[in-house]
Amino acid sequence: MASEDEVSLLVIVLDVNPIWWGQQTQREPEFNLSKCLDAVMVMANSHLIMTRTNKLAIIASTCQESHFLFPNKLWKGDDVGGDDSAAPCGDGKYELLSVANDQVAEEMRALIARTEVRGNQTDTLLAGGLAKALCYIHRLSKQSGGGQDMKSRILVIKSAQDCALQYMNFMNVIFAAQKQSVLIDACVLDSDSGLLQQACDITGGMYLKIPQRVALTQYLLWVFLPDSEQRSQLVLPPPAHVDYRAACFCHRNLIEIGYVCSVCLSIFCNFSPICTTCETAFKIQLPQLVKAKKKKIKPAT
């Protein structure tokens, strides 16, 4: 059990891509966005009641923005009792849980209502959600000061496919998380994501592609609820094989041996005299010409 001094912060980044979720509801009506949100709230509530000092944040990422579902801007933090605007919950539930559930539901409704789907933006802006999560973690760790040990982790629930344009931002976020010792766990609902596999490998988190989406609650509680110290005592799904090969800039093929420009670090599969990204002309190494040695003719004695 974690001691009272340790604060464990869990940030859940939920991929709410309207296009993917719309198609998903048509494919499989038993698992739609509200079921997914129920599963996430079960896990969030479990996290909050594990230890009194545990903290939570939930961010939803759509195609245009990333928005904090919990805590929202007006929530003052720990004075849960003095919150007059919330209707007192009659069933004796821990007040923090009812506040969390209500806020998430309200913010989610507002988010979906104001999201407009435009034809050219179909990819989820997951890197933006992760960047906001890291800034939030940074602020809370500064606020708690030196007195309390803060361990943070981010859980990403991903539905739609990877967006190749976000590669650089994603890598920046991953390295920032590694520097801040923040674990990134990934729970993938549909297709494998190379970027998230790299993120989990570099930061030391768990990557899991869910075989049966209807059982999302079980997977969340089994694999992703325990924190990093408890994970060493459990038998968890084995790590995925991460493909760290680079993709060449000209054909987007994965290559094993390539040529790297020393100025801009772009990767090419074939030697070319000019780098297409930074337009530097390269010096070509010519083989050294060996001069034929003249043989000295020995004078006949």
Place this chain on the structure above:
Amino acid sequence: MDDEPERAKRWEGGYERTWEVLKEDESGSLKATVEDILFQTKRKRVIESHGQVRLGMMRHMFVVVDTSRTMDDHDLKPNRLTSTLKLLEFFVDEYFDQNPISQIGFITTKNKRADKLTELAGNPKKHINALKKTKDTTCLGEPSLYNAMNLAMQTLKHMPGHTSREVLIIMSSLTTCDPANIYELIKTLKELKIRVSVIGLSAEVRVCTFITRETGGTYNVILDESHFRELLMSHVKPPPASCSSECSLIRMGFPQHIISSMTDQDAKPSFSMAHLETTEGGAELSLGGYYCPQCRAKYTELPVECKVCGLTLVSAPHLARSFHHLFPLDAFQENPREEHTGDRFCQACQGELKDQSVFTCPVCRSAFCVECDLFIHDTLHCCPACIHNQGAS
């Protein structure tokens, strides 16, 4: 003599009246001044925007540590040598974090001689172990700048032209004992395009000023330990490349990580090629690892240069780590909080904007608090709000 730029020394300018910085308000409290000073220390980061200057990304750096008699002095706690070595361990970590495909080597100089502590290598653990062992050496004699720079030059002159060759000297003594004319050596260093920088621990020494000016490096003398740390950290960022450094395409390999378990029929435990040279213990048999795509030699860690075929092996994230140097984030504009008309909350962390100034990104016009601004520029290297607008384009 040579025309040196005339700089007025600090002691020539008379004393500044440092007590005039503090101003009291009408109730006699210094709170406003103290807050101001705290705010300024947070913002003390100097942003040198190089703009479109080519940077030397692959660096070969030698660090020369002076272990002469003066390093036993107690003005840095517990003594100069221990303090320097501790800061150098931190420097090695930061250096490999910001420049993953570069190499570093260490040289010590004492008793009028110079010795190589570690060879040029890309693996931080070896250097940190060597630095830890050096804590016990006795400091005696005089350092020799000539021997140290000569030793560094012997290795650096064989390095390929597209890398940046650097030497960082940590000099605590005020004297040096050289077997030959150091000005000749400086000429050779200039021809070989080796950049020498010096961090002085005692006082300014004229020959160091000359060396750094001729080779294009920087010379600073420390004020205290935190200043020492700052000066060391300023050498972590890649320097602008000199105009004559060649640009070439470097052939590199990207090996796959093979994880095999004991149940695999073909998996046989084997040694990593990197352990063949180590005489001390720690060479372990391992089942999986990285196999060089050219010669199939096995290694346990990247980045490494294959000992068998000479191919540099890296993984794609290593190159990605350096991308933020190539595409640096612009500095945010600082506005006083009273003038800010938008939302009361920081766009990144959702905290209330309580500080004196509000920082706005010039591209997307979102507001951030001072903590987020520092975090974004030092660690994150991308604006969280601009990412959302990228999707819109």
